[in-house]
Amino acid sequence: MNRLWVRLLAGFTLVALVAVGGVALLVNWNLRNLFEAYVHLAMRWRGVALARTLEAYYAAYGSWEGVEDLLAGETSLQQGPGMGMMGRLPRGMGPGAGPAGGAWILADADGRIVADPAKVARGTSLTASQRARAIELTVGGRRVGWLVSVVRLSGDSTLEAQFIRSVNRASLLAGFGALALAAVLALLLVRSITAPLRDLTHAAQRLAQGDLSYRVPVRGSDEVAEVARAFNAMAEALQEQTTLRRHLMADIAHELRTPLSVLRGQLEAMLDGVFPISAENIAVAHAQTLHLGHLVEDLRLLSLAEANGLDLQRVRLDLRDLLQETARAFEPVAEEKGVTLETALPQEPLIAWGDRQRLRQVLFNLVQNALQFTLAGGRVVLQGWTAASLPPGVAGRLAPHLTGGSWHVLAVSDTGKGIPPDELPHLFERFRRGTSKGGTGLGLAIAQRLVLAHGGRVEVESAVGRGTTFYILLPAAEAGEAPPSRQAASPARPIPR
Known part of the structure; x- marks a missing residue:
C-alpha cells in the first residue's frame, strides 16, 4: 500500500464509491416518495366511493361502531332504516379496493382513530400529514370523520413492493457497473499520472549511475511535463558542468606539465652535469617556478570569483x-x-x-x-x-x-x-x-x-x-x-x- 499508484487508485475508487452510493440513495429516496405520492393519488380516487359508503353507514347507525369489518371487506352492511340501500356492500371496499400496497384508516371528527384493520396506524390519532391528505366525511353538513389512505411498500406480496424491489435491484446493478467503470477509468488515469514519475525515477537512477546523457521523455504540457523539462534542464546543466570540470582538469594538467617538464629537465641536466650549475641555468628554473606560482594564483583567484568568494574592499x-x-x-x-x-x-x-x-x-x-x-x-x-x-x-x-x-x-x-x-x-x-x-x-x-x-x-x-x-x-x-x-x-x- 506504499506505492503511489495504489494509494491514488484507492482514493479515486473511494471517491467514486461515495459518489455512486450517494446518488443511488438520493435517487431511491426520491423515487420512493414519488411512487408513494402516486399510490396515494390512486387510492384517493378509489377512496371517494368508499367515503360515500362510510357516510351512508354513519347516517344509518349514527356511530362508527362495527365499521372495522366494513373496512376489512369481511362483512356486509344490512340495509338500515332510511338508507335506501340493498343488502351487501360491494366486496373489496376495504384494503383491496385500492392498490395492493394500500390500506385505510378511519378516524372520528376529532381525529381519533376508530378503525385500522391493517394495523398500519402509529398512535391513536391522525398526524398532521395524514390529516392533510385525508378525505373528510360529512353527514347532514356535519363532519363525522376522516378517511386516510396508507401506502405499504415494504411487504413481499404487493405489486408496489415488488416494483420498488426491482427498482432497487436495477439501481444496485447500475451502481456496481458505474463503480467498476470508475475504477477502470481511475486505473487508466493513475497510470497516466505515475508513468512520467516512473520515467523520472528511472532517469534519476541513470544519472546516479553516471549516465549524464539520459533525458526524460516529455509528454504533453501539464505540470508533470514541466517537471520533466526542469529535470532535463538540470541534467543538461550537470552534464555541461561535468564536461567543463573535466576539461578544466585536463587544461590544468596540461598547463602544469609544461613548466614542470622544463623545470625537471633543467634540474636533471644540472645534476647529471650536462648543464653547468650557473646563474643563467638556475634563472631558467626560477622563471618556471614563477610561472607555476602565477598559474596557481590565477586559478585560486578565478575559483574564488566564480564562487562569489572574493572579499572586495569597495x-x-x-x-x-x-x-x-x-x-x-x-x-x-x-x-x-x-x-x-x-x-x-x-x-x-x-x-x-x-x-x-x-x-x-x-x-x-x-x-x-x-x-x-x-x-x-x-x-x-x-x-x-x-x-x-x-x-x-x-x-x-x-x-x-x-x-x-x-x-x-x-x-x-x-x-x-x-x-x-x-x-x-x-x-x-x-x-x-x-x-x-x-x-x-x-x-x-x-x-x-x-x-x-x-x-x-x-x-x-x-x-x-x-x-x-x-x-x-x-x-x-x-x-x-x-x-x-x-x-x-x-x-x-x-x-x-
Missing part, C-alpha cells in the same frame, strides 16, 4: 584615476614596442564603488593584451564616459546593457590584428589563448569575473585587421549611496558589428 573612487595610473604603468612597455599609448578622459568625474586593486588588475590585463597584439606604429587608447556622454555609435551598441540605473563605461581599444569571429564566443573561457603565446590563458576569464563581482559586465567588439575594443560597464555611485552588495550579472558576450 571604496568610492574616480575611475579616471585608474585609467591614468594604468597608462603611466605601461608607458615604458608601449615606448619599447613603438606603440602609442593614449588616454581620452571626460571632464566630469567617473565615481563608482569598487575595489581599487581588483579593478586595476582588470585594466592591467586588458592593456597588456592590447600591447601584446598591437604592432609597432599602432595605438592603444584608454577612454572613459558616463552613460549620458557616450558617442552615438558606442551608445547604440551598449544601450541594451545600460538599464536599471546610472552607468560608467571604460574602454581599452587597440589597432592590433583583431580577433577572428569564431574565437569571440570563447574569448573568456579558461586557458583560451587563441593565437597568442605565453601567459596562463586565464587573464580574460579573471577580468570578466572581477567585473561581474562589481555588478558590471564586459563587452567586446573586434574586426580582423582593424583592432579590438573591450568595454567595461560599471554601476555609477550616487551621492550619499552606501556600498552595494555583490551581485552577479550575465556573462560577457561579443557585440555584433
Whole structure:
C-alpha cells in the first residue's frame, strides 16, 4: 500500500464509491416518495366511493361502531332504516379496493382513530400529514370523520413492493457497473499520472549511475511535463558542468606539465652535469617556478570569483584615476614596442564603488593584451564616459546593457590584428589563448569575473585587421549611496558589428 499508484487508485475508487452510493440513495429516496405520492393519488380516487359508503353507514347507525369489518371487506352492511340501500356492500371496499400496497384508516371528527384493520396506524390519532391528505366525511353538513389512505411498500406480496424491489435491484446493478467503470477509468488515469514519475525515477537512477546523457521523455504540457523539462534542464546543466570540470582538469594538467617538464629537465641536466650549475641555468628554473606560482594564483583567484568568494574592499573612487595610473604603468612597455599609448578622459568625474586593486588588475590585463597584439606604429587608447556622454555609435551598441540605473563605461581599444569571429564566443573561457603565446590563458576569464563581482559586465567588439575594443560597464555611485552588495550579472558576450 506504499506505492503511489495504489494509494491514488484507492482514493479515486473511494471517491467514486461515495459518489455512486450517494446518488443511488438520493435517487431511491426520491423515487420512493414519488411512487408513494402516486399510490396515494390512486387510492384517493378509489377512496371517494368508499367515503360515500362510510357516510351512508354513519347516517344509518349514527356511530362508527362495527365499521372495522366494513373496512376489512369481511362483512356486509344490512340495509338500515332510511338508507335506501340493498343488502351487501360491494366486496373489496376495504384494503383491496385500492392498490395492493394500500390500506385505510378511519378516524372520528376529532381525529381519533376508530378503525385500522391493517394495523398500519402509529398512535391513536391522525398526524398532521395524514390529516392533510385525508378525505373528510360529512353527514347532514356535519363532519363525522376522516378517511386516510396508507401506502405499504415494504411487504413481499404487493405489486408496489415488488416494483420498488426491482427498482432497487436495477439501481444496485447500475451502481456496481458505474463503480467498476470508475475504477477502470481511475486505473487508466493513475497510470497516466505515475508513468512520467516512473520515467523520472528511472532517469534519476541513470544519472546516479553516471549516465549524464539520459533525458526524460516529455509528454504533453501539464505540470508533470514541466517537471520533466526542469529535470532535463538540470541534467543538461550537470552534464555541461561535468564536461567543463573535466576539461578544466585536463587544461590544468596540461598547463602544469609544461613548466614542470622544463623545470625537471633543467634540474636533471644540472645534476647529471650536462648543464653547468650557473646563474643563467638556475634563472631558467626560477622563471618556471614563477610561472607555476602565477598559474596557481590565477586559478585560486578565478575559483574564488566564480564562487562569489572574493572579499572586495569597495571604496568610492574616480575611475579616471585608474585609467591614468594604468597608462603611466605601461608607458615604458608601449615606448619599447613603438606603440602609442593614449588616454581620452571626460571632464566630469567617473565615481563608482569598487575595489581599487581588483579593478586595476582588470585594466592591467586588458592593456597588456592590447600591447601584446598591437604592432609597432599602432595605438592603444584608454577612454572613459558616463552613460549620458557616450558617442552615438558606442551608445547604440551598449544601450541594451545600460538599464536599471546610472552607468560608467571604460574602454581599452587597440589597432592590433583583431580577433577572428569564431574565437569571440570563447574569448573568456579558461586557458583560451587563441593565437597568442605565453601567459596562463586565464587573464580574460579573471577580468570578466572581477567585473561581474562589481555588478558590471564586459563587452567586446573586434574586426580582423582593424583592432579590438573591450568595454567595461560599471554601476555609477550616487551621492550619499552606501556600498552595494555583490551581485552577479550575465556573462560577457561579443557585440555584433
